[in-house]
Amino acid sequence: MTDKKNLRTPIVCVMGHVDHGKTTLLDKIRGTAIVRGEAGAITQHIGATEVPIDAIVDKLGDPRLRDHFIVPGLLFIDTPGHHAFTTLRSRGGALADLAIVVVDINEGFKPQTYESLQILKRFKTPFVVVANKIDRIGGWVSQKDLPFAATFKKQSYDVQAMLETKLYEVIGELYNQGFAAERYDRVTNFQKMLGVVPVSAVTGEGIPDVLMVLLGLTQKFLEANLQYSAKGPGVGTVLEVKEEKGLGATLDVILYDGTLKKGDTVVIGSLGEPIQTKVRALLKPRELSEIRYESKFQQVNKVTAAAGVKISAPGLEGALAGSPIRVATEENLDEIVAQVKSEIDEVRIDTGSVGILIKADTLGSLEALVHEFRKDEVPIRKAEVGDISHRDAIEASTVEDPLYSVLIGFNVKVHPDARDFLQESTVKVLTSDVIYRLVEDYQKYVKEQQELAEKKIFETIIRPGKFKILPGCVFRQSKPAVVGVRVLGGVVRTNADVMLENGTVIGKIKGLQSDGENIPSARVGKEVAMAIDGATVGRQIKEEDVLYINVPERHAKVLEHEIYNSLSTDEKETLDIFLMLKRKDNPFWAK
């Protein structure tokens, strides 16, 4: 059996769609534990809440469970959302050991539900699905803060049936997303199946069950991840860089390994060289009973993982949210600095070659974005943390290819001078706070560009002949009709089919004459006599009609080539874009 002392508290993130109840759930988890009194006293961290195992066991109502669980409790990250999840990265993965995905059982899956699932799948993070707001099911009789099983039995048969129906809709959606899932109390093996817990975050029903499933997942999946060394050097992730009155820039940090002490030398990621500084103060939130103090923080001398703490130290401006923080000694300082730098460089991109520009608010979200665009084989010129600056705008505008003259911004602002510049430019700017929406928007943009180019090409190049029957120039009515025409676009040639604008073929060009001479073809601008077989003036065609030449697919290629050489620079450019879009290795073409 594992020595419990060597397992740290697992870190849990709450994810899900807007308004599905993430904040309410977190509040309830906190509130539930506070009410418990001594055994269940929660510890408030910076950016996180720790619920001790005793509080959870007490809620579950069976004290024998206490010896069964191997971790000291659960540490919930206070900021809900997948954004918090991706921000909190540790080297090579997500910092959160576990996650909760909240779904409003009445609304079902929404964009951010899908997004959360994709992120968790990618990071292979164990999670539980909360089917929230069961109290909204018509006729539901609420029982405060009870395990789900206890309240479920008290409902009428109709209500039970309705809940089952809705629950299995959620489970069905999970299957569609590639997750085998089942109501949590029917799951026999959490390694093979995802548990779905019906919950009301408002009344608290089902919350003990959620906590129990999380603890169960810990036992199944995380024993190795949670081994840590209490005496080792502190390793953590910057949750937020915050200005505090009287302290200047401070860092909210989640420590996931080792110990961090006042006076320690720490190395932190920034856009430039890593910051090296000495911890001036470690701050935790004050207990509620101590609000008489002026500051909302109290100082501590050290913290041990897992914990959330605020660090005050000189020179923290420019630290990056989502970047690593590591304790260094005099001996290993250089090594640690190099390590931190390489962690940042792993995510940042600056190739200077053709590709899109990506800006994101944290290192974690940047990493997620880069991953998504790379999956689609979209070339990236630059990927960086920070708002969209004037320099970014200029850089994007230097990319000639419209497909890549694109600025992607995740959770960032556009500086006013950049905005002015962008308004005048052809750079496409896509901003959002949903990663997958940015990828989708970009795909949509690429498609639009392709269609635009294709349309242009079709109109100006591929559809080679467009001509108008000149007034007073009908020389013969039919068999064949002979008319004088002006070529309005491209080329007309003998033996080509003549069609109306809607594509209906009405005849064939039998011959062309210019100054009494037979000619094989005539280019734009020319006025020639044309014999059309199959059409009769007064029936299918009349004076002033604009007609087109139909190009059979097999001729188009030859024609493209032939025409290319006689094109103006503008036309050539359009065609180049078209051909580039059509390239086989263009990942979007096949879609």
Ligand SMILES: Nc1nc2c(ncn2[C@@H]2O[C@H](COP(=O)(O)OP(=O)(O)OP(=O)(O)O)[C@@H](O)[C@H]2O)c(=O)[nH]1
């Ligand atoms: N009836 C009922 N309402 C709930 C429940 N959970 C949340 N709500 C309500 O749903 C609304 C949204 O809840 P939040 O907790 O703010 O949702 P959220 O997911 O944190 O939303 P964002 O932070 O905006 O993403 C609030 O009005 C809550 O009171 C529940 O279990 N039952």
